Amino acid sequence: MIEFPNISKTGLxxxxxxxxxxxxxxxxxVPGTGFGPxxxxxxxxxxxxxxxxxxxxxxxxxxxxxxx
Numbered sequence: 001m002i003e004f005p006n007i008s009k010t011g012l013x014x015x016x017x018x019x020x021x022x023x024x025x026x027x028x029x030v031p032g033t034g035f036g037p038x039x040x041x042x043x044x045x046x047x048x049x050x051x052x053x054x055x056x057x058x059x060x061x062x063x064x065x066x067x068x
Contacts, residue, residue: 004032008041010068018043024067025060 007017014031021027032039047054 003045003047004039004042005045006041007043007065010065012068014040014043021061021064025064027057027060027064029061 007014010017012020014033018029018031021029030044032042032044035044045057049057
């Protein structure tokens with residue numbers, strides 16, 4: 001499953017969000033702009049891993065967003 005969450009309310013660009021999430025929480029996502037200019041404000045998340053890893057990744061994303 002692939003999802004494109006809207007991150008525009010964070011105040012970060014898609015690229016900033018993905019870079020900081022990787023640096024601060026070690027979670028890899030892809031900036032929506034990698035799929036064209038209309039992708040700004042979105043990130044791509046792939047769930048191609050174990051349920052345990054998905055739960056941990058989502059927990060880290062939530063922590064990151066709450067820290068902004």
